[in-house]
Amino acid sequence: MFGGAAGTPLPRTELPAYDQYTAHLSETDENPWAPFKSQIDWQIARWAKVRGSTSTAFSDLLAINGVTAALGLSYKNSNELNQIIDDSLPNGRPVFKRQEIVVGGEAFDVYFRPIMECVRALYGDPEFAQDLIFAPERHYADADKTIRLYHDIHTAEWWWKTQKNLERRQRGATIVPVIISTDKTQTTMFRNKAAYPVYMTLGNIPKDIRRKPSRQGYILIGYLPTTRLDHITVAAARRRAVANLYHACMRKILGPLKDAGLNGVEMASGDGVVRRCHPILAIFAGDYPEQALVAGIKTGQCPVCPVPLEELGELDFDDMYEPRDLPTVLEALAKADGNATEFTQACAAAGIKPIYHPFWEDLPFVNIYLSITPDVLHQLYQGVIKHVVAWVKEAFGPAEIDARCRRMPPNHNTRLFLKGITTLSRVSGTEHSQICRILLGLIVDLRLPGGQGGVLLVSTVRAALDFLYHAQYPMQSSETLVELNDNLKSFHANKSIFIDLGIRDNFNIPKLHNISHYSLAIRLFGTLDNYNTEYTEHLHIDFAKDAYRATNRKDEYLQMTLWLERKEKILRHDKFIRWRCAGSPPPTTKNTEWRPADFVQHRHLQMSKYPSAYRVTLPTLTTNYGAEYFHDTFARFAVGFQHPEFSKQQIETAASDFFLPFQSVSVYHKIKFWNEDPLGRGETSDVLDTVHVKPGYTNKRGRLIGGRFDTVLVNDGTGAQSGVKGYRVGQVRVVFSLSKRVLAWMFPHEKPPKYLAYVEWFSKFPNSPERHHKMYKILRPNECFASIIPVGNIRRSVHLFPNFGPVVPREWTSQNVLELCKKFYVSPWSDRHGYIVIR
Numbered sequence: 001m002f003g004g005a006a007g008t009p010l011p012r013t014e015l016p017a018y019d020q021y022t023a024h025l026s027e028t029d030e031n032p033w034a035p036f037k038s039q040i041d042w043q044i045a046r047w048a049k050v051r052g053s054t055s056t057a058f059s060d061l062l063a064i065n066g067v068t069a070a071l072g073l074s075y076k077n078s079n080e081l082n083q084i085i086d087d088s089l090p091n092g093r094p095v096f097k098r099q100e101i102v103v104g105g106e107a108f109d110v111y112f113r114p115i116m117e118c119v120r121a122l123y124g125d126p127e128f129a130q131d132l133i134f135a136p137e138r139h140y141a142d143a144d145k146t147i148r149l150y151h152d153i154h155t156a157e158w159w160w161k162t163q164k165n166l167e168r169r170q171r172g173a174t175i176v177p178v179i180i181s182t183d184k185t186q187t188t189m190f191r192n193k194a195a196y197p198v199y200m201t202l203g204n205i206p207k208d209i210r211r212k213p214s215r216q217g218y219i220l221i222g223y224l225p226t227t228r229l230d231h232i233t234v235a236a237a238r239r240r241a242v243a244n245l246y247h248a249c250m251r252k253i254l255g256p257l258k259d260a261g262l263n264g265v266e267m268a269s270g271d272g273v274v275r276r277c278h279p280i281l282a283i284f285a286g287d288y289p290e291q292a293l294v295a296g297i298k299t300g301q302c303p304v305c306p307v308p309l310e311e312l313g314e315l316d317f318d319d320m321y322e323p324r325d326l327p328t329v330l331e332a333l334a335k336a337d338g339n340a341t342e343f344t345q346a347c348a349a350a351g352i353k354p355i356y357h358p359f360w361e362d363l364p365f366v367n368i369y370l371s372i373t374p375d376v377l378h379q380l381y382q383g384v385i386k387h388v389v390a391w392v393k394e395a396f397g398p399a400e401i402d403a404r405c406r407r408m409p410p411n412h413n414t415r416l417f418l419k420g421i422t423t424l425s426r427v428s429g430t431e432h433s434q435i436c437r438i439l440l441g442l443i444v445d446l447r448l449p450g451g452q453g454g455v456l457l458v459s460t461v462r463a464a465l466d467f468l469y470h471a472q473y474p475m476q477s478s479e480t481l482v483e484l485n486d487n488l489k490s491f492h493a494n495k496s497i498f499i500d501l502g503i504r505d506n507f508n509i510p511k512l513h514n515i516s517h518y519s520l521a522i523r524l525f526g527t528l529d530n531y532n533t534e535y536t537e538h539l540h541i542d543f544a545k546d547a548y549r550a551t552n553r554k555d556e557y558l559q560m561t562l563w564l565e566r567k568e569k570i571l572r573h574d575k576f577i578r579w580r581c582a583g584s585p586p587p588t589t590k591n592t593e594w595r596p597a598d599f600v601q602h603r604h605l606q607m608s609k610y611p612s613a614y615r616v617t618l619p620t621l622t623t624n625y626g627a628e629y630f631h632d633t634f635a636r637f638a639v640g641f642q643h644p645e646f647s648k649q650q651i652e653t654a655a656s657d658f659f660l661p662f663q664s665v666s667v668y669h670k671i672k673f674w675n676e677d678p679l680g681r682g683e684t685s686d687v688l689d690t691v692h693v694k695p696g697y698t699n700k701r702g703r704l705i706g707g708r709f710d711t712v713l714v715n716d717g718t719g720a721q722s723g724v725k726g727y728r729v730g731q732v733r734v735v736f737s738l739s740k741r742v743l744a745w746m747f748p749h750e751k752p753p754k755y756l757a758y759v760e761w762f763s764k765f766p767n768s769p770e771r772h773h774k775m776y777k778i779l780r781p782n783e784c785f786a787s788i789i790p791v792g793n794i795r796r797s798v799h800l801f802p803n804f805g806p807v808v809p810r811e812w813t814s815q816n817v818l819e820l821c822k823k824f825y826v827s828p829w830s831d832r833h834g835y836i837v838i839r
Contacts, residue, residue, distance in 0.1 A: 007134025035088035096561035112222030129270030129587035153203035177203030177282035187548035196224035250359035296352040313507030383511030398422035411799035441801030463490035611666035706815035730759035753790035
């Protein structure tokens with residue numbers, strides 16, 4: 001924890017936010033749904049504004065004779081409902097304003113909300129009151145404090161350094177880190193309509209809340225003009241005008257942060273506690289075009305450092321360029337109101353474009369070249385990985401790669417590209433993420449054209465994937481950052497294979513260079529999930545696309561902002577009603593102290609309430625499920641459970657004469673469970689995983705659908721949070737339970753777990769992975785070796801890459817490859833949780 005007075009409450013307090021909300025309503029004591037008449041009156045209003053169709057369709061529904069009376073509604077159409085929302089529900093977030101911005105003698109409309117009111121709304125939201133963070137902290141993984149940990153923004157260096165600067169001016173400052181993101185997006189598929197939303201969130205809100213759209217941790221603060229200024233015929237002048245328009249609009253929106261950040265303002269959190277807060281622009285998150293626009297650089301340059309274009313493809317951590325010199329840039333920008341030629345020359349010497357007063361020029365404690373943070377979606381998935389995938393396709397050709405795609409075994413977390421990946425067009429970031437999960441398995445034993453080995457290329461791809469997954473750790477340390485840089489070094493050391501193959505001439509790609517700054521950004525602002533643009537991309541659905549569809553396409557921004565304000569009111573009222581129905585509990589401040597010893601293993605197994613099939617006979621288990629040795633394996637399980645003191649030989653002897661007192665079992669075709677965080681953070685959301693265990697069947701159209709029996713990672717009782725020691729891979733054939741009668745007869749004293757699984761084992765993990773691709777190789781034994789285990793021993797599903805050989809056998813399919821193939825590689829790529837566990 002910071003040693004100063006950061007986050008110190010002031011003597012003055014305010015009513016908690018929900019108590020203030022209550023004061024704006026009437027009849028809440030008698031009617032918890034007020035201003036709506038009843039629960040159904042409120043729920044239909046909520047559906048109409050959150051889930052419903054167009055206003056016209058809703059009005060048409062209510063116009064049906066008798067609907068309004070039968071439901072007892074207080075409104076007869078959309079207009080009356082809107083009137084109730086506008087007049088009776090308090091404003092939680094500020095309303096939008098429209099203002100003209102004049103650039104180059106031309107006026108443009110910009111819709112925005114007062115930034116300070118937006119900060120107050122987020123900071124004072126009672127839903128966040130118990131989670132807000134008010135002071136920086138340093139976390140360590142060891143008692144000697146040699147291994148520093150980074151996760152939320154308050155654990156990184158920027159907050160700590162800025163806090164010290166503020167404390168020198170006036171003690172007791174509470175920093176409110178402002179995170180801004182802008183990204184132009186299409187609102188329609190055909191009419192080429194675009195919107196340019198500006199989003200904001202606060203670093204005081206933990207990242208695990210900010211990343212969930214349902215928690216409303218982001219707020220839309222404005223729509224920027226989307227004009228391309230096509231009437232300006234000179235390209236250079238047009239680009240300069242577009243940049244000046246962008247900065248003029250952002251300066252109008254963010255300008256109030258100047259005085260507030262420097263001198264502070266009194267703000268109350270949702271529990272009514274008042275602090276002197278300093279909202280400071282900490283992070284700008286955006287795609288490369290937005291980064292270049294904000295930094296004032298030419299396209300192709302790095303927004304962080306002044307590396308020359310011809311050196312973008314090189315990497316030398318010992319001789320890296322320092323971030324751009326902000327004082328020199330500010331000195332050049334200060335000449336904007338003087339001689340135009342002198343201003344242009346000064347900007348060129350400073351390495352930026354001649355921008356007229358960029359929005360960050362006067363903001364206190366802001367170094368925009370450090371605030372421009374990494375962008376996983378566009379820099380990695382749609383940048384580096386996009387290039388690597390394209391190079392791999394060109395190196396090996398489409399035929400064999402697509403053939404292997406069609407023969408990958410299924411896995412819950414991995415998409416099957418049954419038509420291949422080489423014919424995909426307009427590949428999205430999500431699709432690139434799915435391709436990454438199988439990419440190494442496609443090429444691990446594939447030879448390059450001409451018969452030459454692909455070892456160097458496989459090593460390059462492995463390094464790129466390692467960097468991708470490693471960069472997205474939800475918690476980093478000073479040690480993992482060294483590993484992250486080592487992954488990048490390995491990629492650069494081996495990437496020349498693509499030049500040798502004639503696929504590339506150079507690697508001077510801005511996005512490839514930008515990832516060299518990832519470790520710096522993590523040390524400054526915490527892990528990448530603090531400022532991932534994937535979150536704001538998802539917000540486009542609500543704040544841009546759905547908002548536009550709710551308009552009549554005339555003066556759309558006025559309608560979009562009004563639609564959004566009403567939706568936010570409804571969502572806030574929904575939270576208030578739930579608070580009232582919970583007994584109006586007072587908000588409490590959570591103890592944010594973090595201890596590295598808090599490793600909590602918690603597994604949540606979810607089985608369906610009823611079995612998928614009852615009374616499945618033992619012969620059916622053999623023929624349909626492939627559980628050929630069910631009788632023998634259950635005998636060994638029962639004897640071992642009844643007599644834990646028996647040796648293996650004693651169990652085998654007793655099992656040979658074992659009588660099975662049942663001829664059928666109830667089976668389940670799916671296991672759902674949540675994997676605990678392998679990094680030991682007890683407060684984070686677990687990862688949903690599913691194992692499918694289903695025999696083949698004939699669908700309604702008479703088509704035969706093949707069975708699916710997933711492979712899993714099983715803990716033998718000694719497995720740790722990560723690493724394969726103490727684990728073994730098996731294929732689940734049957735998940736079943738015994739009747740109470742059978743359990744009482746067979747196990748009169750201690751009962752075994754309710755859910756059991758018949759598992760066929762693969763060979764044990766070798767002592768070390770393969771040298772170049774670093775995956776573990778396992779074998780399916782010639783003779784089946786099976787066991788019955790408690791379902792609770794299954795750690796997670798696991799994806800296996802078949803050892804295809806130089807040419808994939810054409811008789812293999814996605815459904816039979818697990819049976820026909822004998823050698824497999826254990827994939828760590830199925831999801832980020834699997835990458836940490838299978839190491």
